[in-house]
Amino acid sequence: MAEVLVYVDHVDGAVRKPTLELLTLARRIGEPVAVHLGGGADAAAPTLAEYGAVKVLAADAPEFADYLVVPKVDALQAACEAVSPAAVLLPSSAEGKEIGARLALRLGSGIITDAVDLEAGDEGPVATQSVFAAAFTTKSRVSKGTPVITVKPNSAAPEAAAAAGAVEQLSVSFGELATGTKVVSRTQRESSGRPELTEAAIVVSGGRGVGGAENFNVVEALADSLGAAVGASRAAVDAGWYPHTSQVGQTGKTVSPQLYIAAGISGAIQHRAGMQTSKTIVAVNKDAEAPIFDLVDYGVVGDLFEVVPQLTEEVKSRKG
Numbered sequence: 001m002a003e004v005l006v007y008v009d010h011v012d013g014a015v016r017k018p019t020l021e022l023l024t025l026a027r028r029i030g031e032p033v034a035v036h037l038g039g040g041a042d043a044a045a046p047t048l049a050e051y052g053a054v055k056v057l058a059a060d061a062p063e064f065a066d067y068l069v070v071p072k073v074d075a076l077q078a079a080c081e082a083v084s085p086a087a088v089l090l091p092s093s094a095e096g097k098e099i100g101a102r103l104a105l106r107l108g109s110g111i112i113t114d115a116v117d118l119e120a121g122d123e124g125p126v127a128t129q130s131v132f133a134a135a136f137t138t139k140s141r142v143s144k145g146t147p148v149i150t151v152k153p154n155s156a157a158p159e160a161a162a163a164a165g166a167v168e169q170l171s172v173s174f175g176e177l178a179t180g181t182k183v184v185s186r187t188q189r190e191s192s193g194r195p196e197l198t199e200a201a202i203v204v205s206g207g208r209g210v211g212g213a214e215n216f217n218v219v220e221a222l223a224d225s226l227g228a229a230v231g232a233s234r235a236a237v238d239a240g241w242y243p244h245t246s247q248v249g250q251t252g253k254t255v256s257p258q259l260y261i262a263a264g265i266s267g268a269i270q271h272r273a274g275m276q277t278s279k280t281i282v283a284v285n286k287d288a289e290a291p292i293f294d295l296v297d298y299g300v301v302g303d304l305f306e307v308v309p310q311l312t313e314e315v316k317s318r319k320g
Contacts, residue, residue: 002029002031003030003083003086004029007072007076007088007089007090008034008044012038013039014043014044015044018091018093018151021151021157023053024157025156029086031163032052032054032163033055034053035056036167037075052162052163053163056165059075059078067178067180069099070180071178073103073106074172075170075172076088076099078171079170080107090149090151091151096150097113100148104145104148108144109144111147112127112141112150113129113150115151116155117155118151121141123143125141126140127147134273154200154256154258194223194229195229197245197248202226202261203223203229203261203275204229204230204263205231205261206233206241206265207263208233208235208266209266211264212241213240218308221308222311222315225312225315231255233247233249234249234251234270249273251270254273254275255274256279257278257279259278259282260275262281263284264284264285266287267290267293272292276295280298282297282300283295283300284307286301286304287301
């Protein structure tokens with residue numbers, strides 16, 4: 001069976017959930033080979049093996065931390081030359097898409113971004129995408145060269161399937177462009193204690209109907225009761241009520257959680273583009289004609305300041 005390269009998204013060797021999803025999807029089209037760049041490969045290997053990595057190609061060099069993107073492209077290109085994979089899978093993060101695009105260009109192949117499913121095909125892997133604000137579902141494949149595919153977080157449930165996962169060192173030669181953009185400083189992001197927005201299984205978002213920054217605590221309380229991430233519509237972000245990093249939509253982040261709760265969000269096409277692939281969608285809005293109700297699985301026509309606190313208390317009571 002052909003091997004499939006999976007780029008490992010990790011923090012100091014702690015493997016992030018999107019990588020486990022990629023390993024699960026990779027098993028549908030071949031044998032997963034994890035590519036771990038930076039320190040901590042030995043610590044990550046047992047987790048990667050647990051989810052199906054037949055081996056782990058590891059490379060550690062200061063270039064991966066000190067410079068942006070290109071050293072990682074150099075490493076993945078070296079991995080492709082070593083393995084001749086059937087495909088290369090990366091998470092659909094901003095960095096993942098840039099690495100993937102640069103790699104596809106070097107390989108003379110094609111790239112598919114924001115896939116939500118993968119399956120084996122007679123002429124290569126077939127990727128499913130939700131396009132035009134999730135109004136259409138398409139199936140695509142790369143027709144030339146090694147397919148490079150980025151996959152949205154929460155597209156597949158991670159499934160364990162033990163494999164060898166032996167660590168092998170990957171030899172990487174960095175090109176002249178690798179040191180073109182240097183990281184000169186880092187500022188640690190303050191932790192909210194909530195899940196990462198794009199990876200969360202549950203997202204609770206607030207919009208214009210929240211009425212102000214001081215009222216977002218209603219949205220946050222529900223999110224915290226559910227162990228969810230907090231999102232916001234563009235209107236709420238533009239008004240300065242919530243940080244841009246939490247914006248869900250075409251010009252913000254795209255999310256695809258198991259449950260998406262929209263409080264006081266009308267459902268403009270810009271917002272729908274960022275959350276329409278959510279598995280279950282619930283909306284609370286005073287306007288019965290709000291476009292969001294055309295999209296939802298469950299809708300509540302009512303004042304969010306009455307409905308959401310009651311829902312929060314009900315969640316807490318059932319958990320207690």
